[in-house]
Amino acid sequence: MKTTLYYFTGTGNSLKMAKDISQNLDNSECVSIPKVLKQNHKIEATEVIGIIFPKYYFGVPQIVLEFIDKVNLDKTKYIFVVVTFAKGLPGGALSQMKKALYLKRKSIDSGFYVRMVDNFILWTWDVTSEKKQKSLHKNAEIKAQKIANIVSERESKIDKSLMEYIGPVIFNYKGFLRKVNTEDKKFYVTEDCNSCGLCAKVCSVKNIEMVDEKPKWMSLTCQLCLACLHLCPKKSVQFGEKTKKRGRYINPFIKINELINED
Ligand SMILES: Cc1cc2nc3c(=O)[nH]c(=O)nc-3n(C[C@H](O)[C@H](O)[C@H](O)COP(=O)(O)O)c2cc1C
Secondary structure (H helix, E strand, C coil), X not given: CCEEEEECCCCCHHHHHHHHHHXXXXXXXXXXXXXXXXXXXXXXXXXXXXXXXECECCECCHHHHHHHHHCECCCCCEEEEEEEECCCCCCCHHHHHHXXXXXXXXXXXXXXXXXXXXXCCCCCCCCCCHHXXXXXXXXXHHHHHHHHHHHHCCCCEECCCCCCCHHHHHCCHXXXXXXXXXXXXXXXXXXXXXXCCHHHHCCCCCCEEEECCEEEECCCCCCCCCHHHHHCCCCCEEECCHHHHCCCCCCCCCCHHHHCCCC
């Protein structure tokens, strides 16, 4: 039976997780959610699928919900979900995925939260310290192996969290979803921008165009994944003022090429 691991990622954590699980499964393939959504034909899911993505504001990224809405799951018999997250308690995203799949008359067979490095630098904290990053990478690899074993055995196991329902309310997940496509108005480049265009290339939803050799955020499809900001080689992409003093992050096991979604 073929397993397809559908992933969405900004800075590579969720892709690394998808790749690590895939490596431990027979006959499996990793497929980018933004890429598959861009194709014109119907998305026919295989018998076993995984959906792997980062947690945003205690919830599911908009594009993942769009994917669930569009994918044909008629042949699918086993679904697992892996949510990468960073700070505090897990929660929010698995119950939302359960709800989204329920509308397709499907359920989650197994679901997991995996703590990884924090790439969310828009509020009051910075990227996870380098010292802590190492242990997070190691633990995530171990968890990927465990998940692969559970999936291979087609076991039912769903991580529980006290914050499953209250988390999205505290973090105003609904407000985030409503505004996410236009939040890109706060992105800009400093004079350090050398017009390399990498920000536009790593934007998996093609929301950035190069206009007069500078990036222009189009306020159409932005998911706030922060790939443009973290991957800028000149650290010139900013979001408001706070990000000027913050570190940048890309999962060290992922190459920039793997984040470029060429058509
Ligand atoms: C817009 C945004 C919102 C986020 N919200 C949360 C959150 O509510 N809780 C959390 O633990 N991490 C949050 N994060 C951190 C990411 O979920 C985490 O770093 C994830 O592993 C990044 O995955 P990626 O490298 O595949 O993009 C957020 C990140 C972004 C960009």
